[in-house]
Amino acid sequence: MPGELEAVLADYLTRLERAPLSAESRRTYASKVRQYLAWLAAADTDGDPLADPAARDWAVRDYRTHLVTVAKRKPATVNNALAALDDFYTRRGLGPAAADRLDLPTSPRRSLPQRAQTRWLRAVAQEPSARDRALALLPFYAGPRIAETVRLDLDDVRLSARKGELRLLGKGGKPRWVPLHPELRAALAAWLEERRTWPGAQENPALFLNRRGGRLSVRGARDVFARIADTAGLDAATAHDLRHTFATTLVRGGTDLVIVAELLGHARLETTRGYTRPSAEDRERALDLLPVDR
Incomplete structure (x- = not known):
């Protein structure tokens, strides 16, 4: 990347560091903008897309086309890149580009079927670590995003004798309170008791610690989910799959839907409405209703 674009990226990263975004969002935006600037260095653009609004719009639309036709990116990935570029240009003072988002496929959200849910819960119950049991049950019983989960501090958990609630910081730092299912409440209580013996327990406010006493990272949390999925004999059971399972079960x-949207931290009800779409299992069950004469 040419030196002038490296300077543009460095300036953006400095501004991004001060933004009220999660660490995961900052990393994603930084990566998407870096890829865009690398493309811009070799692209044949009209005008100056870093200074002229019209040239900005043309460049972002051309980049959208590049992601679809050359890079073969999925619509959701392309839309994520456009969101990052909106943030980039807004922080440069030009405002978001006039570039339409791609239509997303209307397939149902991925959630675990009933049998897979049972296998997941049984695998979690076999986990020797109280931390990993609590971590694995969080998206299943409360529906947080994985970044929201690792961002939890001790003060975000309120437990009483029979009830509990969880304070989650969603996108844009917007807080929401989620009541705790009894199974999750018991798992968190067990982890809080065990946590006292872990390195960093007194100094680190993070709810979930790693073995060195630091805050558990998103990557570390994903490793836990992957290991438990393997124990359960499931091809994949990510934290996002479990969040979808939580939402689908409620819907x-x-x-x-308004309650589900609040629990999930959705800003738009239309996002939550996606959980009402029929799955392949739903369609198969529908066919089972048809009579046969043998």
Whole structure:
């Protein structure tokens, strides 16, 4: 990347560091903008896309086309890149580019079928670590994003004799309180008791610690989920799959969409409505209702 674009990136990273975003969002934005600037260095653009609004719009649209036709990126990945570029240009004082988002496929969210849910819970119960048991049950019983989970501090957990609630910081630092399911409450209580013996327990406010006494990272948390999925004999059971399972279970159980949206930290009800779409299993069950004559 040419030196002038390296300077542009460095300036953006400095501004991004002061933004009220999660560490995960900052890393994602930084990566997406770095890729865009690298593309910009070799692209044949009209005008100066870093100073002229019209040239900005043309360049971002051309980059969107590049991601779709050359890089073969999925619509959600392209839209994430466009969101990062909106942030980049806004912090440069030009404002978001006039570039439409791609339509996302209307397939249902990935959630675990009933049998896989049982296998997951049984694998979690076999975990010797109280930390990993609590971590694995969080998205299943409370639905946080993985970045929200590792961002939890001790003060974000409130436990009483029979109840409890969790304070989660969503996108943009927006807080929400989620009541604790009894199984999750018991798992968190067990972890808080065991946590006292871990390195960093007195100095670090993080709810989930790593073995060195630091805050558990997103990567470290993903490793835990992958290991438990392997124990359960599941091809994949990510924290996001479990979040989807949490939401799908509530929606199909008749919970009001507004309540589900609040629990998930969705800003738009339309996002939550995606959990009402039928799955392949739903379609198969529908066919089972048809009579046969043999």
